[in-house]
Amino acid sequence: xxxxxxxxxxxxxxxxxxxxxxxxxxxxxxxxxxxxxxxxxxxxxxxxxxxxxxxxxxxxxxxxxxxxxxxxxxxxxxxxxxxxxxxxxxxxxxxxxxxxxxxxxxxxxxxxxxxxxxxxxxxxxxxxxxxxxxxxxxxxxxxxxxxxxxxxxxxxxxxxxxxxxxxxxxxxxxxxxxxxxxxxxxxxxxxxxxxxxxxxxxxxxxxxxxxxxxxxxxxxxxxxxxxxxxxxxxxxxxxxxxxxxxxxxxxxxxxxxxxxxxxxxxxxxxxxxxxxxxxxxxxxxxxxxxxxxxxxxxxxxxxxxxxxxxxxxxxxxxxxxxxxxxxxxxxxxxxxxxxxxxxxxxxxxxxxxxxxx
Amino acid sequence: xxxxxxxxxxxxxxxxxxxxxxxxxxxxxxxxxxxxxxxxxxxxxxxxxxxxxxxxxxxxxxxxxxxxxxxxxxxxxxxxxxxxxxxxxxxxxxxxxxxxxxxxxxxxxxxxxxxxxxxxxxxxxxxxxxxxxxxxxxxxxxxxxxxxxxxxxxxxxxxxxxxxxxxxxxxxxxxxxxxxxxxxxxxxxxxxxxxxxxxxxxxxxxxxxxxxxxxxxxxxxxxxxxxxxxxxxxxxxxxxxxxxxxxxxxxxxxxxxxxxxxxxxxxxxxxxxxxxxxxxxxxxxxxxxxxxxxxxxxxxxxxxxxxxxxxxxxxxxxxxxxxxxxxxxxxxxxxxx
Numbered sequence: 001x002x003x004x005x006x007x008x009x010x011x012x013x014x015x016x017x018x019x020x021x022x023x024x025x026x027x028x029x030x031x032x033x034x035x036x037x038x039x040x041x042x043x044x045x046x047x048x049x050x051x052x053x054x055x056x057x058x059x060x061x062x063x064x065x066x067x068x069x070x071x072x073x074x075x076x077x078x079x080x081x082x083x084x085x086x087x088x089x090x091x092x093x094x095x096x097x098x099x100x101x102x103x104x105x106x107x108x109x110x111x112x113x114x115x116x117x118x119x120x121x122x123x124x125x126x127x128x129x130x131x132x133x134x135x136x137x138x139x140x141x142x143x144x145x146x147x148x149x150x151x152x153x154x155x156x157x158x159x160x161x162x163x164x165x166x167x168x169x170x171x172x173x174x175x176x177x178x179x180x181x182x183x184x185x186x187x188x189x190x191x192x193x194x195x196x197x198x199x200x201x202x203x204x205x206x207x208x209x210x211x212x213x214x215x216x217x218x219x220x221x222x223x224x225x226x227x228x229x230x231x232x233x234x235x236x237x238x239x240x241x242x243x244x245x246x247x248x249x250x251x252x253x254x255x256x257x258x259x260x261x262x263x264x265x266x267x268x269x270x271x272x273x274x275x276x277x278x279x280x281x282x283x284x285x286x287x288x289x290x291x292x293x294x295x296x297x298x299x300x301x302x303x304x305x306x307x308x309x310x311x312x313x314x315x316x317x318x319x320x321x322x323x324x325x326x327x328x329x330x331x332x333x334x335x336x337x338x339x340x341x342x343x344x345x346x347x348x349x350x351x352x353x354x355x356x357x
Numbered sequence: 358x359x360x361x362x363x364x365x366x367x368x369x370x371x372x373x374x375x376x377x378x379x380x381x382x383x384x385x386x387x388x389x390x391x392x393x394x395x396x397x398x399x400x401x402x403x404x405x406x407x408x409x410x411x412x413x414x415x416x417x418x419x420x421x422x423x424x425x426x427x428x429x430x431x432x433x434x435x436x437x438x439x440x441x442x443x444x445x446x447x448x449x450x451x452x453x454x455x456x457x458x459x460x461x462x463x464x465x466x467x468x469x470x471x472x473x474x475x476x477x478x479x480x481x482x483x484x485x486x487x488x489x490x491x492x493x494x495x496x497x498x499x500x501x502x503x504x505x506x507x508x509x510x511x512x513x514x515x516x517x518x519x520x521x522x523x524x525x526x527x528x529x530x531x532x533x534x535x536x537x538x539x540x541x542x543x544x545x546x547x548x549x550x551x552x553x554x555x556x557x558x559x560x561x562x563x564x565x566x567x568x569x570x571x572x573x574x575x576x577x578x579x580x581x582x583x584x585x586x587x588x589x590x591x592x593x594x595x596x597x598x599x600x601x602x603x604x605x606x607x608x609x610x611x612x613x614x615x616x617x618x619x620x621x622x623x624x625x626x627x628x629x630x631x632x633x634x635x636x637x638x639x640x641x642x643x644x645x646x647x648x649x650x651x652x653x654x655x656x657x658x659x660x661x662x663x664x665x666x667x668x669x670x671x672x673x674x675x676x677x678x679x680x681x682x683x684x685x686x687x688x689x690x691x692x693x694x
Contacts, residue, residue, distance in 0.1 A: 081463050081546075083571030091650040094627040095575050096459035103465065117394075118464040119491045 006150060007031050007262040008342040009116030010349075011227050012126045014259035014271045015104070016111040017143065021045055025069065027060035029263045031115040035102055036060040040067045046080035047113055049100035053084060059099070108132040110259060110271060116346075127229040131255045131275050138280045140290045141257070141273030144305055149312035151228055151268035152336060154260045157304055158230040159193055159331035161220050167303050171292065174203040176218070184330040191224045191338060193331035199239040205292065206236040209252040209276070216251070217243045222331065226338040232256040252278050266312065272301055362400065363455040365391075370424060371447050375508040378431045379476060380443060381417070383424045384451060390423040395483040396460035396548075396576070399425060402452040404444075405437035405605065409452075412438035413625075415480035415550075416456055417509070419487075425453065428508060430476040437605040460550070460576040462487060468542035469495035472532065472559060474551020475506060480576070481550050482509050489517050498532045500524035500551070535562045548574045553581050553645060561651070575647075577625045577664070582643040584668040589640065592673040593617070608662040618678060619662070626664035633674040634659050640670035 015028050016037060026037045027050055034050035036059045050058045052071040062072035068079045070086075076097070077086035084097035103114040103121035108129040114121035131137045147154070157163060165173045174197075182195035197218040202210060206218065216236040224230050237243035237251025259271040274293050279285050293299045297306075325333060370385040384399075397416050402409045414427035429442040445451070462484045469488055473481040478499055488495040497520055501507045504525050513521050524530040541547065547568075549559045556575055563573045591600040591608060602611040609631050612619050622628035626646030635642065635657050644654040646661035653659075660674075 079569075079571050081466070081571065082461075083463075083574075085569070085571045090629060090648065091653060092648055093570055094623075095577065095647060096623070096627055098461055100461075101463060101465075119487055121464070 005032070006152060006265055006339075006343075008227050008339070008346050010114070010120050010346055011116065011342065012105070012112040012114055012121075013228065013261040014110045014269070015047070015113040015261065017141075017271070018106050018109050018111055021111055023064060025060045025062065025064060027058060028113075028269075030102075030113050030269075031262050032264055033102070033115045034058065035113065035115075036069065037104070037111065037113075038064060038069070040080055044080075045104050045106060045111055047102040047104040048078060048080070048082055049102075051099065052076055053078075053097045053099055109134060127225045127259070129229060129231070129257065129259060131231060132257050132273055137255060137275035137277050138286060139257075139273045139275035140286055141271070141275075142290075142294055143272070144270040144301070146263055147268050147270050147305065147308060148266070149268065149308040150266060150315075151260045151262040152339065153308050153311055154258065154268060154270055154304075155224060155228065155230060155335050156329070156332040157308060158232065158256070158258055159191070159222060159224055159335050160328050161193075161195070161222065161232075162328045163307075167307055168300050171205045171300055172203055174200070174218075176200040177220075182220075182328075182331075184334055186334045186338070189226045189338060191226075191331055191334035193220070193222045195220045196244055198244070202236050206252065209254070209278075210236055210238075211252075212238065215239045217241075219243065224331070224335040224338070226335070227342055228260045228262070228339075230256075230258040230260070232258075252276070266316075270301075365453055365455060367425070367451045367453050369445055369447055369449045369451050372445070375428055376506050378506065379428050379508040380431070381426060381428050382442070382445070383426055384453060385424050386453075390420070390425075391455045393418060393420075393456035394458050395462040395487040396480050397456040397458040397483075398460075398480070398576075399427065399456050400454040401427070401442070403438050403441040405441045410438070410441075412442070415460075416483065417479050418483040425456075428476065428479050460548075460574065462548070462574075463546065464491055464493070466542075466544060466546050467494065468545035469493055470537055470541050470545065470547045471495060471497040472534070472537075472547065472549040472551065472555065473497065473499045474555040475501050476508070477550035477552070477555070478507075478509055478513075479550070481548060482513060484548060485513060485517050485520070489520070495520060497521050498524065498537065500526060500530070500532050500555075502526045504528070534559055535566070538562055538566045538568065544572075546572045546574055550575065553583065560647075577627055577647050582645040582664075582666070584641065584643045584666075586666070587669050589667040589669050590671040591667075592637075592671055593676055594636070594673065595675055596678060602666065607664065608660075608666055612662060617676060620677075621663060624663045626661045629661065631662045632659045633662055633676060635672065635674055637673040638667055638670075639672070641668045642666075642672065643668050 009031055013030055015030050021037050022039050028035050035047050036050040037047050039045050050060050052059055054076050057073040059069050059071055062070045068077045070077045075088050076084055078099055079085050082099045082101040084093050087093050103118050105112050105123045107126050109132050112126050162178050165177050176197045180195050180197040182193055185192050199215050202216045217239045218236045221233040233255050235251050235253035237248050241250035243251055254276040257273040261269040263269055274289055293301045366387045367384045370383045373381045375381050393416050398413045400411045400413050403412050417426040429439050431443050432439045460480055471481045471485055485497045507523055510523055524532050549556055586604045588604050589602050600611050600615040602608055620630050622630040629648035642657050642660055643666050645664040648661055
């Protein structure tokens, strides 16, 4: 039963970058499920329950044998469909012997995994994360694995960018953010926070990206896709050149990408990227932008990392029920509302016995 | 190292005949209904000859109304489970286990062949509905002795239409298992549930066709064998014991009843833990396990005491008991020669 879990299981979650999964066994915990991932000889990725049927040793401690996984304890072998294909010291195979298989799909340079009912795993439901494809938009990106906070704290963080003013002062932070009005809209599975800051001095980061002097219009259009993907369309354009009306040709446009995957109820994996559609062949810029976000504690996301873990630690110590909300939290609250609806639907399904654990 | 069974108090809400011999039981749990994946079963505590015994029955799903459904065929020759179940009346209390699954359906295969014989339709029915919902490429071949024995056939036809093909034995219709296997996609899976003969034939033809062992899926509980259940006698010279095995008890149960210390695992012929060496047998040994290969079974060197039995007469076995002194209480012995 999933009643008390803060994350829906019937959803696609980023489990790894495609380049991280090869011809060796990689262990991940996704929504509390221990999973071992590997690539078959034909290149397709398989994801099995990371526990041998026999004595539960993690299969990730074993090794690959062709397209199969051999347990590192007693040599049981499981194929990519989770079926046991070899048992030691007997001529037959116990027909009950299998491990769970998780639906996986590669899209947008990430490996997406469906921890819930495999019958419901429709690849058409993989979040729209095309900014990460490495074609139109460029950026390297990375992952904070095992970030020590509830995944929803990361969503809160990204759905309300007033925090930039205080957490990221000196780079993207700016008093103008807190001064500008914002608008929150939603659909059945998305929530969008839109904020335009008209005719302002660009903050240092964006002044560098624009590379031209002058006052700017700055935008932040942040869209949450339930349950755990956030894409922020951000940038600046010289003021008066029509950016709010749709002409961004006199500006610099980037997007921050976040696929936040619950690892456990109290930890998550934060797959991030910052991509841009300008100076796309400038490898030096790609590197600089990467370092601007994650740089041994000095990057923008390092600052978030510190805040998020400290916030979770404080929540653990102060079980006040749970927060007070401000008007700036509207985007985050809509995101949480959509997650809660998914959880309620899933619970209803469980009761209706259509889905299954 | 199976997980401990979680028991649930339930009430038998209603019964209904699916065929003259197959009765559907609708079981309402007192507390939370636990969802089950296709292929799952529950263990039911059935009173047999006045003592509670466990019988496993596949769940017939999906159960959107929160009731567990099982179907039980009335078998005169069975080990008593079916008669005990058929005696139950609506409203009676029943203890059941939480659902568990040793016949898990996998998704994403390019093709599926489902084979069902008689009451073996129960897990296959749920799988067929799940595969239909998942948009999978599958067919269900369902055989029974007579048209009237085809439980759930109308419901199936309504849900899966032409993916269902029926075979009526007394009308001379037989499933061409070998031909069907030959047609199946090389990466396809076959799920079979039916009488022992059907399972044995399917296993043999699958191996003969050189198909991957792991792609043939079946489960083994409540298997009948090549011979009807009859009483027989076990002799254990090492312990100076003779044990009578009634027709409705397994060898393992009879040995346990007699105080013989036995080790066991699955109790359905899969794991090989309750195996004993055969020293002599006066009648054919009815191997009903899937632990030994057919070659191993043919040598009659050992048997799985949880499911296999002697067709009649007497079977002499050894045990691993090397205790210096006899522990068995004389009252539990049955030493009639």
